[in-house]
Structure formats: structure tokens, C-alpha cells
Amino acid sequence: MKQVDGTEYLAAGEGQHPSQLAQTTEAPNGRTLPPGYTHLGVSKEIVPTLRELGADPEPLIREVGLDPRLFDDGVSVIPFAALGRLYTLCVAHTGCSHFGLLVGQRATILSLGLVGRLMQHSATVGGALRALVSNLSVQDRAVVPSLTSRDGTALLTIATHQAESRSVEPILDAALGVTVNLLRTLCGPDWNPREVLVPRVAPADQAPYRRHFRAPVRFNQESASVVFPVGDLERRVAGADPLLRVMLEERIRHMKGGPGCEFSNDIRRLLRTRLTSNHCSADNMAHLFTMHRRTLSRRLKDGGMNYRGITNEIRFEIARQLLEDTMVPLGEIAAALGYSEASAFTRAFRRWSGQTPTAWRAEGHPG
Known part of the structure; x- marks a missing residue:
């Protein structure tokens, strides 16, 4: 784990070659994901979101070359180029411009697998977010988080990595949606950010964003960020188990330590x-x-x-x-x-x- 100026952390990204993965299996040998692939994780919620909007998920999933059975398990490993195409298709098919937000707000901290569990057992909120930034690549290689702080304000920022340009909007919406859920899990259900920054043109209907974030939402921004008081980083995480945290850290360290680094x-x-x-x-x-x-x-x-x-x-x-x-x-x-x-x-x-x-x-x- 690298630390720079006390606030920014390096997300590692080692793994095996994509040809060593089957689309219907978890990353082999417990290793972290290779470039170009991601666990479904948060995106497992695409299926119930489509059904809630009255759409049949199976034809859309098959149209992008994926097996619908993959969506039965959040640890399924798929190419995130196909996942990006699926998000784009879902927006077009449902006519719901905030489809990604609906996906993200359904997801929980457990949607992040081992990384989510490590966050739950971190001593403080800051420790949990640093664990997210440093380790998310073992779960999700489609988005990249970073944590910064200045003048009493903290920003958790999410960027996409090698996503198709048309899929960036819903992917970042989903990431912002689940990020606020993560922080409410760590800080308590009444927690709200100071504001949320969204790098997209303001939609005609902004109400879904305001309802979920319960904070001012600023569109047309250069980054996707959740903004909150830096003091929140010192909050203790209720129910954290130090021994379990050490075990999870060791397991993730083992996953990230193999050969074949990119x-x-x-x-x-x-x-x-x-x-x-x-x-x-x-x-x-x-x-x-x-x-x-x-x-x-x-x-x-x-x-x-x-x-x-x-x-x-x-x-x-x-x-x-x-x-x-x-x-x-x-x-x-x-x-x-x-x-x-x-x-x-x-x-x-x-x-x-x-x-x-x-x-x-x-x-x-x-x-």
C-alpha cells in the first residue's frame, strides 16, 4: 500500500493474461483480475433493474455476447467491454437515462466481495476507503477510485478505465450510486455527502439523483466525485473485527502478489x-x-x-x-x-x- 501526502493511494493491478479466463468462472487460482476483465459485482444488479423497468434481461445480455447465467453470481468474470456495451444497450432499450444510478443504488458493500468485507472490518472510515482504493483491482478493473483531501474537505473520485465512451455515463452513475451506499454503511444510514459531482450533461429529470444522494448534485463536472467533510475519515466503523481484517488483508495481498504483472x-x-x-x-x-x-x-x-x-x-x-x-x-x-x-x-x-x-x-x- 503506497501513501502520498497522507491522502492518495495507489490501486494495484496485477494479474494473469485474459486468455487464461473463461467467461463463466472466477479468476483462477485466487489471483486478481487481468486487464480487460471484471467481476460482475455491482453490475449483477442490472438484471433486477431491467425487470423493475419492465424489460426482459436475457435478450439484451445475449445481444452483447454474454450468457445470462453469469448474472446469477456477482463473482462471475466477464470482459468489461461487453459490460459497457450492455449498459449502453440497457439505457437505449429502457429509455431511462439514469439506468446506471438505479443499478448502483441497489448495490451494497458486499457487492465488492473481499474488498467490501475488508472495508467493513477496517478500523475507521478513512482506513476503509484507503482499502477500497488500494485493492479494488482484485474485484473490479472497470473503475478506478482515488481519495484526496484538502482544506477540510475529502473527495472520493471515480474514473473509468478503458471503457467505451458511450458506456462511461451509466458506469459512473452506477459507481457514484454504490459509493454513497458504501459510505452510509460505514458512517450510518443518516449520513449524507456535502455534494456529488457528475461528469455528464444535466438530465431533464434530476430528481432520482437528488433522492438517492440527499445532497446537492452538480452536473457538467470534470470528474465523478463524492464530497464530504474530512472529519468523516476519522469515524470508527461499528462492528469491525481486527483479526478478520488482518486475515482479509493477507488474502488480498496473496492475490495481488503473483507473477504476470502488467x-x-x-x-x-x-x-x-x-x-x-x-x-x-x-x-x-x-x-x-x-x-x-x-x-x-x-x-x-x-x-x-x-x-x-x-x-x-x-x-x-x-x-x-x-x-x-x-x-x-x-x-x-x-x-x-x-x-x-x-x-x-x-x-x-x-x-x-x-x-x-x-x-x-x-x-x-x-x-
């Missing part, structure tokens, strides 16, 4: 949560991994990658999401991605896509 994938996951801050240089990344910058560069080179190339991949990913799902002005997107001027961002985006950001937004914006 170092460049770890860098991508970490960049996805930090690229819009000022702490994402190669030197910062090397510090987080407790290695020299030259060692970081050498390990990436061994995998045929370089730091700048990975950084630009993630910049393009974030830019697409903000252009398609929000109305954040180009100047603010440029600044968030580390460009001093919007013109520099425009030139870079044209190199990546062959189009200007304005043209991309005009073609791809859902509204």
Missing part, C-alpha cells in the same frame, strides 16, 4: 485518476512506485511502451469522455489535461483523432 496497465490506471491534477509527471509516477525514473522508463520500454505515449492515450480517453458527455468548455478541458492554451489541446486532439475537439463534440455529443 506494469504499463498499472500506470494507465493511476494516470486515469491523477491526470487532471498536477501530480502526474514521470517523476511523480516513479515516486509512487518507489523506484527511480530510469527504472520506470526501462520497465515501460521492456513492454514496448513509453511514458509520454501512455499519458497521451489517457489524455485522449479523458478528452473524449468530457467532449461527449459534458458541456465543459474547451479551455477548461485543455487546462484539466495540462495544456496551457486551448490551441495546444486542439492541435494535440487533431493528431490523435484527425478532427478538432469542436468537430468531435458536434458529431458525438449525446444531446
